[in-house]
Amino acid sequence: MAEIRVEALRKTFGDFVAVRESSFTVEDGEFLVMLGPSGCGKTTTLRMIAGLELPSSGRILLGGEDVTMRRASARDIAFVFQLFALYPHMNVRRNIGFPLVAQGEPRAEITRRVEETARLLRIDHLLDRPVSGLAGGDRQRVALGRAIVRRPKCFLMDEPLGTLDAEFREMMVRELRELHNRIHATTVYVTHDQLEAMAMADKIAVMNHGVIEQFATPQEIYARPASMYVADFIGAPPMNFIRFDGTVMAGDRSVDVKGRAVAVPRQHEDAGPGPLALGVRPEHIRFDDAATLRGGVYAVEYLGTTQIVTVETPEGVLKARVAADAPVRVGESVGLALNAPRLSLFDAQSGRALRSDLYREEGRG
């Protein structure tokens, strides 16, 4: 297993810049998720690490070795695309063992490693079954087995769960992460699905237009998004923004939102006058009849453990996540209180988060 180091990596296709000067390190045994919409450069980055695409400039180091110009086959990595491709005419054993056969490993060694892999994935009882008769989950496990049987230095995965329906995907997300917990292989996983990223990653790199906007743990990215783009991409529903024109001075503990003082974490920098945005996660909005911010309930979505309430306010539509047993009806008027210590403030022009007490206490969930 090995550390992956990416230094000032850049890739252009003609005039189009797919990846701009990206630098990051995936530590040995770490699970990194590159997250972003299509066209953000995440797959291009992955393909450069794999050796399927050569960078325009920059370096890639695998376990300390410069592999930037080395061919894919000489990099000792396993690339996993959509997991479903199996050889239909082969049984489970031969499907898993195929990469070792192709490498010309001795038979006894193949048998040993296939059985070890099957045990790891808990499909050792299926080894002699044809793959055609397998349930969906077991097919995924076989495909995964074929990727891990070589025990490469690292795994690169490009939306491997993309085509699965929601419930099945959730199950496979768990299994992938639990597999990672057992084998600790350095992994780079590309997806546009923020839930997959949050559920699996040790670190997430949120990408936008070829740039990594934030590189941090899931908790950090969720609680302290570096930009409005990140705040909006993460969370379902995403962070609410209340946009206003105003000024912030270092040391302020409240901001003036259209004549209403709103308590915020102590600010560490000046901003404005100009467009600003207050960011609040749905679970940091609470119903409070004494609150001055009021609105009408537009929709209530019951989710079993919680409910999402959409409220139309003079500041725009806000979504609150409240307890499942909170009595709330469409059409009624509610007061909304914001949880001050958890609020973010953004420069709405650049989208950048302003430094504050919240953004200082790093590394805490």
Place this chain on the structure above:
Amino acid sequence: MAEVGLRGLSKSFSGVAAVRDLTLTIADGEFVVLLGPTGAGKTTTLRLIAGIERADAGEITIGGVRVERLAPAARDVSFVFQQYSLYPHLSVRENLAFPLKAPGRNLSASAIDARVADVARMVRIDHKLDNRATRLSGGEMQRVAIGRALVRQPTVYLMDEPLSSLDAKLRAEMRVELKHIQSDLGATILYVTHDQTEAMTMADRIGILEAGRLVQIGSPRAIYEDPANLHVAARLGTPAINLLPPGLLPGDAPAAARTIGARTEHLSIRRAERGNGRIDWIEHLGDQNHLHILVGEHKLVALADPYVDLRSGDSVEIGLTRPLFFDDTGRRLA
């Protein structure tokens, strides 16, 4: 709008029962969601009501009138499919107006314009009325498809997974919009899906279908909190309910209980030396954490506040707060 009644409805395809003895009343203005996996009989039920399939047995009434022998066009239902099937060569306006221009409707041009404008506002596509249908994003196309169903004001809307081709964010927005439009119009909707979130968030009542049979019907809250059997309990809730053998966790169980259901939010967890469980790993989802816990050989998932100070490897004492008990056939015990 009108009430829809199904009584003893059955349908088989070459000997395989798709819908078995289905009895269900959808009240005037009600939003009913049939929830079930592929092959549960959801789509067949819709097709029987629309008249695309003929039932082997049973009665269908729409607004009190028996319709089994009526042709699809005479039933006055509107069908929205999973794949938006728009006319690519027509503009949004023309697509929306199309159902109103059918022969025999005799609507004036100004009445059609007014209706199209109303519906376009409702589905928030009024700014793109003159765009070609093919120049829209996927979400916009599906909004036009839903709009085209709405212009007609039929007695009942039948919807077959209309949101499933949209991305997650758009789907979440459309859920809210569709529910809102439905209550504004007082529309009667029978909607089928395999997506429990859609069912939970939009339905007045959810009907759980399993192998062609309606196993439970009730409000989302009733189905979630008070499931009739194991199948229903496992069908709703993310993460899924934990199913445990009696005796694994402390607490009494009825003698007939073979399985105990514990929703992820109905487990009490505290750090304890030599507790009955150990935290295997933690999923940080931002607004909440999922604790993956090992109790002996059993894996459990529990919800926790993200600020709770627990780490993987911690020994914990786990208890049940609101257990559900099921007998050996999966039936819920009181």
